[in-house]
Amino acid sequence: SLEEDNDGNDLVSRLDTNSFSPRYQKLIAKSRDERRQRHADEKALRDQLLHLEQNNPYWEFAQMICEFRGGLEFRPLRESDSVIENQITVCVRKRPLNDKEIKRREVDVISVPAKNQLVVHEPKQKVDLTKYLENQHFRFDYVFDESCNNDLIYKFTARPLVKTIFEGGMATCFAYGQTGSGKTHTMGGEFKELIQKGSVERTSGQTSANSNSSRSHAVFQIILRKNGSKTIDGKFSLIDLAGNERGADNSKSNRQTRIEGADINKSLLALKECIRALGRKGAHLPFRGSKLTQVLRDSFIGEKSRTCMIALISPGNFSVDHSLNTLRYADRVKELIANDNLDN
Ligand code: ADP
Ligand code: MG
Numbered sequence: 001s002l003e004e005d006n007d008g009n010d011l012v013s014r015l016d017t018n019s020f021s022p023r024y025q026k027l028i029a030k031s032r033d034e035r036r037q038r039h040a041d042e043k044a045l046r047d048q049l050l051h052l053e054q055n056n057p058y059w060e061f062a063q064m065i066c067e068f069r070g071g072l073e074f075r076p077l078r079e080s081d082s083v084i085e086n087q088i089t090v091c092v093r094k095r096p097l098n099d100k101e102i103k104r105r106e107v108d109v110i111s112v113p114a115k116n117q118l119v120v121h122e123p124k125q126k127v128d129l130t131k132y133l134e135n136q137h138f139r140f141d142y143v144f145d146e147s148c149n150n151d152l153i154y155k156f157t158a159r160p161l162v163k164t165i166f167e168g169g170m171a172t173c174f175a176y177g178q179t180g181s182g183k184t185h186t187m188g189g190e191f192k193e194l195i196q197k198g199s200v201e202r203t204s205g206q207t208s209a210n211s212n213s214s215r216s217h218a219v220f221q222i223i224l225r226k227n228g229s230k231t232i233d234g235k236f237s238l239i240d241l242a243g244n245e246r247g248a249d250n251s252k253s254n255r256q257t258r259i260e261g262a263d264i265n266k267s268l269l270a271l272k273e274c275i276r277a278l279g280r281k282g283a284h285l286p287f288r289g290s291k292l293t294q295v296l297r298d299s300f301i302g303e304k305s306r307t308c309m310i311a312l313i314s315p316g317n318f319s320v321d322h323s324l325n326t327l328r329y330a331d332r333v334k335e336l337i338a339n340d341n342l343d344n
Pocket of ligand 2: 183184185214240
């Protein structure tokens with residue numbers, strides 16, 4: 001293949017190609033034409049975008065983000081990439097901008113340069129009103145960009161856990177994020193498919209699901225038992241968590257809503273601590289901290305427990321604060337595990 005140097009001049013063009021065989025000369029010329037065409041296409045697209053952006057209230061930010069992306073080398077996750085076998089997996093999924101966000105001319109402030117990296121471009125303004133971006137980098141086990149579909153997410157998140165329950169273990173998969181970020185779409189939307197894949201002859205299924213609204217956690221459990229036996233052989237829990245913005249909402253809401261918000265906050269904090277404790281052998285499990293963690297108690301104990309947290313984020317600039325909160329939460333779930341590994 002042809003390498004290009006930083007000036008965009010390909011190395012081959014500086015060689016004396018006349019000494020090459022006609023077949024190679026033809027190949028080189030073809031490749032050069034293709035590259036020129038590609039550059040022309042890219043420029044046309046950029047010009048078109050710029051024209052659009054100039055009618056956009058956030059166009060300066062959009063342009064800064066565009067420039068930042070121009071300097072990135074994108075190596076997204078591919079179907080063929082290998083699946084990591086972690087006890088605790090923490091990943092992020094970014095959904096595409098939706099119609100409402102596009103209508104509001106929101107800017108996509110999330111870049112996913114690699115299969116485990118993400119950059120949040122936080123729009124900021126100095127006191128003299130100069131606009132600038134604060135680019136915050138995060139690293140997770142996987143980062144799924146807006147082009148990833150549920151099949152791909154399943155392959156890297158839930159599928160590795162299905163094995164665990166047939167080996168007598170407890171598997172838990174959480175969807176965490178702001179309302180509208182794609183939790184239900186990722187966990188339940190299509191996903192029946194997962195239940196079909198997971199249930200075989202010797203299973204007896206049990207479900208307990210409450211409302212899937214943003215104000216409550218939805219817990220769906222598949223329990224494996226041998227024929228006629230009372231003991232549980234394996235358990236798969238899928239948890240569609242309440243919108244995490246509810247936990248922070250203590251402003252203009254009424255008393256009932258505030259109490260709910262405080263409960264949601266408590267359970268999300270307890271959950272984080274329980275997952276962190278799972279990553280440290282022999283650590284105290286603070287599952288009594290909330291109803292949610294009490295319900296999931298047996299999923300946090302035992303050698304064979306495995307967990308996957310999928311943090312969902314909306315890409316638009318209106319959601320940037322919520323997205324950062326979600327990412328910091330997910331980061332702390334994993335942070336301790338990474339440090340532990342270093343200590344060992
Ligand atoms: P949440 O459960 O976090 O409140 P939803 O899963 O209900 O959010 O998603 C909100 C809307 O966005 C739904 O209409 C859903 O179909 C859509 N959506 C979410 N994630 C994606 C995605 N990755 N691709 C396309 N549409 C999505
Ligand atoms: Mg939902």
